[in-house]
Amino acid sequence: MVGNFKMLAKTLYGFEPILAKELRNLGAGNVNEGVRNVTFEGDLGFLYKANLCLRTALKVLRPIKTFKVFTERDLYQNVYAIDWASYFDVDKTFAMDTTMSSEVFKNSMYVSQKGKDALVDKFRHQVQKRPNVNSQNADVRINIHLFDNTCTVSLDSSGDSLHQRGYRIATNIAPINEVLAAGLLLMTGWDGRTDFLDPMCGSGTFLIEAAMIACNIPANINRESYAFMQWKDYDAELHEKIVNASLNRTREFHHKIMGCDKAPSAERKAEENVENSQLSEYIDIERKDFFRSEKPVDGKLHMVFNPPYGERLPIDADEFYKKIGDTLKQNYPGTDAWMITSNLEALKSVGLKTSRKIKVFNGKLESRLVKYEMYSGSKKDRFAKEDG
Template identity: 45%
Template sequence: MAKSKSSANFNMTATTLAGLEEVLAQELRDLGAQYVKPGVRAVTFSGNQYLLYQANLWCRTAIRILKPFAQFKARDEKELYLKVREQDWSRFMGVNDTFAINAVVSRSTFEHSLFVSQLTKDAIVDQFRDKTGQRPSVDVATPDVRINLHMHENIVTLALDSSGDSLHRRGYRQQTNVAPLNEVLAAGILLLSGWDRKSPLYDPMCGSGTFLTEAAMLAHNIAPGVYRRDFGFMRWPDYDAALYQRVYQDALAQEDADAEVEIFGSDIDPDFVEATFQNLEFAELDQYVRVKELNFKEATKPVDKGILVMNPPYGERIGDENEINDLYKMIGDTLKSGFQEWDAFIFTGNLEAAKHIGLKPSRRIPLYNGPIECRLFKYELYRGSRREKE
């Protein structure tokens, strides 16, 4: 018996942020993906259409799920144009569909990804014009079909982008602070921390509540994609609405509303506390998280043991170097005096200021927040000295 289209396996690529490749690889394995292989800011894997929909709904650390369909070598512009034009684009879209091209170029004779996108667009448009006398339009903001072109050392991979909007845009965020933490990065930090999703968790500088929201979703096994109404694959010719409905209902059935996990948040700024409340309420997670207005300097551990996770300011907007160093010293002092028996994870892009915490980290994980090189520091806070503990 021939395999139905939705049960046949094919190769996929999930993109992510630098430093989260292994975390994403594990998420994909947990979903049942095969041949999972972490690369640079990406993980390749294999699965069927059900898994494609599932990965979009469930992967907390993926940015896009791509479905490659062609690979070839292009030494110059002419070759790139011709090879793109050889593809049968009518398989993926019609003349009335809009499309956009996202090109990533590295270590290649082509220097500009914008030029590569333009050339690719011309080849697609020319093919349609020749066949039908009409041409599809480009729509960069909300295209029907997103095409991903990845070029490394003149090897070109063309892929369909099944996610549409970046997956970090979960759809729950109503209010943000000036520079909110990317949701994929926040989820990645929680997963890297090794948090068991049962122990108490506290974010004392919660901003607009990204760590708290992602933690509540983890604790109650809520798929991050359930808040979204739209994915790129929904506009593909082979979209199976009934299959997606099954994936979606399966996800809802796995939610654990009764899990008893204590999640606490606080911030010195009343506007941030309000923003956190609104985001949690919109995500229907407000009953799982306790948030209050509090200066961390006055904070003490809410329960005996737990994990603390925070993303303090890096100082670009604070201005004075002494002021930022004092802030980090205060963080260290508060951890020492008020959080014995806790593990603290501090994510920062100010590695100089971090020295003023005055504690020895047991782990240092390199990550990026946008272009900023950051570290996730782990501090194990013992009561008394480490020797007594041992």
């Protein structure tokens, strides 16, 4: 892996433009959006940087061979032809997974098994030993992507999904995925230039991701391992340089990030996670019922929250969402309030006009990220001030 090579970062539905922008800002070359993925080019150091810094990537893959497949034999022979011993040692465990949309094969597990057979046979031929498979905690992960007759074999440089940041040790009943949280924050335009509030903070994911964005802290700075560390060409010194250079680009944050939740257990979990993320100096958490709260600051407030949907947390959704609207209208002037929900029917009960509505997915739940602009005084007064 000398010089620049092609890579692919996987992401969530609708997050492709945000991920592409992240990659360009990091310095990637030839960035192209796909469906739930973005392809780009960079060198080995950039592969390390992508894993460390990307907020909206789930995986970073390094394609090593693309070929046409019409039969099982085509698959076996092409996977066998790869010089696997040049990528990792025989004493490393490996796992192979397949994503596919193809008429040639009907079963992704079967494709993975054929790929494993070819890899193991190649090692036996080259070094007279075979590596062991470990589907749960493999040292090396390999991805086969089959679309129609085109097959791409890639090394998975990330290992565990990049949403596993390493800071969350306590969760509530319905935690939001860290990559989803970061992407939603970026969609709302959060940049750390105002005060921030999550009034239903749960285990604190929005708060932590908001603080990392505000301070330009690498998303995965708390993560201890990546699959690329098991590759033969892993350069620990280069990796350390990338980490240090990324930390040197952090910035000061001069506003407040606040979270509250009425459940004592949620407050405790959020505090634990914030402490574990080493961001306690930026984040304040208190036990408070949003419906009995008022705007805690004088200036502009950026609010992002994930209210209960009624899917896993039992609530009277219509009444609950009506209270959200009433509280925002009465107690939160000068606030840009964003929330994500999959309860599209209850959303109507908020009783406020949305200024933005974006389709997203929370897991498999089709959801909406909506924005309510709560003006200081009436909207009419605001426009009169601007005209004057």
